[in-house]
Amino acid sequence: MSVHITPSGKKLITVIPGDGIGPECVHSALRLIEATGVPVEWEVREAGASVFQKGLESGVPPETIESIRKTRVVLKGPLETPVGYGEKSANVTLRKLFETYANVRPVREMPNVPTPYSGRGIDLVVVRENVEDLYAGIEHMQTPGVAQCLKLISRKGCEKIVRFAFELARAEGRKKVHCATKSNIMKFTEGMLKRTFEEIAPEYPDIEANHIIVDNCAHQLVKRPEQFDVIVTTNMNGDILSDLTSALIGGLGFAPSANIGNEVAIFEAVHGSAPKYAGKNVINPTAVILSAVMMLRYIGEFEAAAAIENAIMVTLEEGKVRTGDVVGYDRSNTTTEYTEAILANLGKKPTQTFVREYRPIQLPQVSPDPVMVRPQKRRVVGVDVFVESDLHPEPLGKLLEELAVGSAFQLKMVSNRGTKVYTPTGAITDVVDHYRCRFLLHDTNADATDAQILDLVQRVASRLRWMHIEKLQEFDGAMGYTKAQGED
Numbered sequence: 001m002s003v004h005i006t007p008s009g010k011k012l013i014t015v016i017p018g019d020g021i022g023p024e025c026v027h028s029a030l031r032l033i034e035a036t037g038v039p040v041e042w043e044v045r046e047a048g049a050s051v052f053q054k055g056l057e058s059g060v061p062p063e064t065i066e067s068i069r070k071t072r073v074v075l076k077g078p079l080e081t082p083v084g085y086g087e088k089s090a091n092v093t094l095r096k097l098f099e100t101y102a103n104v105r106p107v108r109e110m111p112n113v114p115t116p117y118s119g120r121g122i123d124l125v126v127v128r129e130n131v132e133d134l135y136a137g138i139e140h141m142q143t144p145g146v147a148q149c150l151k152l153i154s155r156k157g158c159e160k161i162v163r164f165a166f167e168l169a170r171a172e173g174r175k176k177v178h179c180a181t182k183s184n185i186m187k188f189t190e191g192m193l194k195r196t197f198e199e200i201a202p203e204y205p206d207i208e209a210n211h212i213i214v215d216n217c218a219h220q221l222v223k224r225p226e227q228f229d230v231i232v233t234t235n236m237n238g239d240i241l242s243d244l245t246s247a248l249i250g251g252l253g254f255a256p257s258a259n260i261g262n263e264v265a266i267f268e269a270v271h272g273s274a275p276k277y278a279g280k281n282v283i284n285p286t287a288v289i290l291s292a293v294m295m296l297r298y299i300g301e302f303e304a305a306a307a308i309e310n311a312i313m314v315t316l317e318e319g320k321v322r323t324g325d326v327v328g329y330d331r332s333n334t335t336t337e338y339t340e341a342i343l344a345n346l347g348k349k350p351t352q353t354f355v356r357e358y359r360p361i362q363l364p365q366v367s368p369d370p371v372m373v374r375p376q377k378r379r380v381v382g383v384d385v386f387v388e389s390d391l392h393p394e395p396l397g398k399l400l401e402e403l404a405v406g407s408a409f410q411l412k413m414v415s416n417r418g419t420k421v422y423t424p425t426g427a428i429t430d431v432v433d434h435y436r437c438r439f440l441l442h443d444t445n446a447d448a449t450d451a452q453i454l455d456l457v458q459r460v461a462s463r464l465r466w467m468h469i470e471k472l473q474e475f476d477g478a479m480g481y482t483k484a485q486g487e488d
Helices: 022-036 062-071 090-097 155-171 189-203 214-223 235-248 286-298 302-318 335-344 393-404 450-461
Strands: 011-016 040-044 073-076 102-108 123-129 139-143 146-149 176-181 208-213 230-233 256-260 265-269 378-388 409-416 419-422 434-441 465-475
Touching (some): 022 040, 022 073, 022 302, 022 335, 040 062, 062 073, 073 286, 090 265, 102 155, 102 286, 123 235, 139 465, 155 189, 155 230, 176 235, 189 208, 214 230, 214 235, 256 286, 265 286, 286 302, 378 409, 393 450
Parallel strands (some): 011 040, 123 230, 176 208, 176 230
Antiparallel strands (some): 102 123, 102 256, 139 146, 378 434, 409 434
């Protein structure tokens, strides 16, 4: 972690005010930071709706990218992706461009913010892997009526996020880390995170390590959320769980987040741009302010971070000045009044609310080598050929068997949406025009060559439309592919 120091000795931060309510919330945060006397300087840059409307499809202009490359630290408001402009979320683009692999979303009970969980002592952090999984955004229309999204999980990505979660627990004095996965169904992808977690956990004997199935995690978060300390999970799971957790403590107005990588960190609220409230001076800026508190800790300004967090808690404990999301907009205070109240409470400490002691986090150092796993033996034992066909399973299966005659392969089975449909199993299944056709080598000890695979594909293509193929591989004797439902 490095911070750019200006000639005047100040820490330079890139500020992106954002869209909708973003500028109002960011303005409140900057006022509070400046009031602490922290030696910082702002470099204000654009991203989001205004950039999309200028015709830049990424929503992130070169001057913003250059600023972030220089400062390495960003405080940003929410960004909008307007309908009809651009193809990708500018938020996601920023996270991916700078490999901010850890999304950190803390939630804690707030004083005088009534919820069904008030008094339960909720204080947890969701650590979400931030660049892989379905969010790689690799999608294809396989047939006119069947879409595919590739779920990519790497050992390197898993190791970085698991180590980060344990290091964050240590830095914040936390005692438990839960790893939430759907590895009972997705044994290779979600299972990769589970296996990595279980391999690394013994290196942190001071932290209790538990694996939990993600649907049970969601259930337990609603039933008994106070049992959790840190939850580490994959990108999609983390997106869903972290929104659930923010609802437990009063909503997105109190939900800060950080996107942290080994080179760059981006701090932002979880909530969106809420355009219907923009410019009305009624929005709750707490989430952005607490994101700024996380930023201050990241750059080593722990005293200023504590001062602002304490002032927020004192303001909420007093209960005299509250925003519309807490008490209703017909009897709430303005954003400005709320910010002024926090400013007035700088230097005070809450009397009823626990505030953690924080230490610098040790970011995990993982090898830059693209290859993390090197098997001693590997071979290709077969191939899955995906075809588009309006045939029903039995005539399709018989046709495929005929087409494979004389090749190096024999048809093992045909599946449709993951369920074996040929040879018949007696099951009653509906089908679509998207079939996975599994072929295995006649010689069970051989290693299939590309020439043999291409020969098979040409045979299939002579009668059927195919869209992609997958090699069936073994690594050190273990299958590198899953079986279909009903496949023996």
